[in-house]
Structure formats: C-alpha cells, structure tokens
Amino acid sequence: MSTVTVQLFASYAETLGGTTLEIPLAAGSTVGDLVLSIRSLPGAYALPESLRVAVNRKFASLDQVVDSRDEVALIPPVAGG
C-alpha cells in the first residue's frame, strides 16, 4: 500500500474542500482505481461523470499505473482562452 497525493484545482478544490487529497492505493493500481477511490469520498457525488486525470503533467488514460512518486492531479473542465 502506498499513498498518492492528488492535486485539486478550481471548482474541484471547492467541491472536495481542499487543494490536495491523500489516496491510499495498492501496488500496481491504475488511474481507474484512483478515480474509484476518489468517487467514494464525501462530497465526490458533485463531481462530473467523466473525470480527467493528469500524471506527471500529462493527461493519463484509465489503465495507466500510478504510485506515490507520480505527480497526480484531477483536472476540472478547462476554460482557458
């Protein structure tokens, strides 16, 4: 078991009440597993159905493996421009 720190921004930081989450994950866990854990948190019902996750500053697919050394972030719908 290791703990992955997930950075939160903008509306998601407000929804989940902080700028980071500490999520315990078993070795070999994927982005998909991480998303399932996040969805079980209080307040997570307000997150949209589709969640975008970045690992090491790149958008990640659900089957990508993550561990505690990765820089992980949950990316709300972007609105630049």
Next chain:
Amino acid sequence: MSRAAIVTREISPALLIAEVKSPEFGAISVFAGTVRETNDGRSVSAIDYSAYTLMAEAELERILAETAEEFGVSAIVVEHRVGPLALGDVSVAIVAAHAHRAPALDATRFVIEEIKKRVPIWKREHYADGSREWVDPTQATGVAR
C-alpha cells in the same frame, strides 16, 4: 524560436510581435483573447483565471511542437495570463510568424482551439449581481464559443 508562458502581469501583443519579427517572414499573425462583458446572457464584471501552471506550460509547449510539425510554423509565442482580470484585459495572446500568411493564420487558430480543449486553466466569472461561478464550457448553453 518558440516560447510558452503562464504570466501574472499584463500581456503586450506588441512585445510578442517584436519577439518573433524577422526579415525572413512576410506575415505575423496575432490572436488576442480579451475579457468580455457578457457570457451566456449574464453581465460579467471581472474574471479570475487560475492554472495548474507547470502542466499548463508543458501542455502549451506540446501544442507549439504540434504546430511546428503541422503548419511548419516554429516562430511562435504564446502567453496566458492568470489572476484577477478586468473587462477588456488581454487574457491570452498568440503571435505566429511565417514566410507566408496562410500558415501564420492557421497556426494561431490551431493554438487557441487547442488551449480551449486541453490546457489546464480555469476561470471564475464575477457577475454584476455580485455572484461568481467557475465557467464550465462542457455545460455551457451558449451557441457561439
């Protein structure tokens, strides 16, 4: 040369033009996005932009690499501002130079469209009635974006 940055100061398109200007180019295309006074029928008084800066700059760099490959435009700079912005302020500027106008124009268009899809930047609009909301383009009701 190409450069991408998230900045907290005012953006000067003139300085960006000076950065890419060269006698080898016959065209410089400039796109500037500015803060508009209405959105989805609501009266906007100001906008706070925020970003996941390290990823936003990395994603902008990837977009510029794709622009070089796709349009042959490698003299291009992009700056996106974050923090509190007032009506009319420049929030983003893209300046692309090329020997000919078509690739320069195509490059600026490509970069702004990609920014809107994939660069982790967010905005919270302040409305004339005192309320404020994070803008979610995936939920927008407006037609023209």
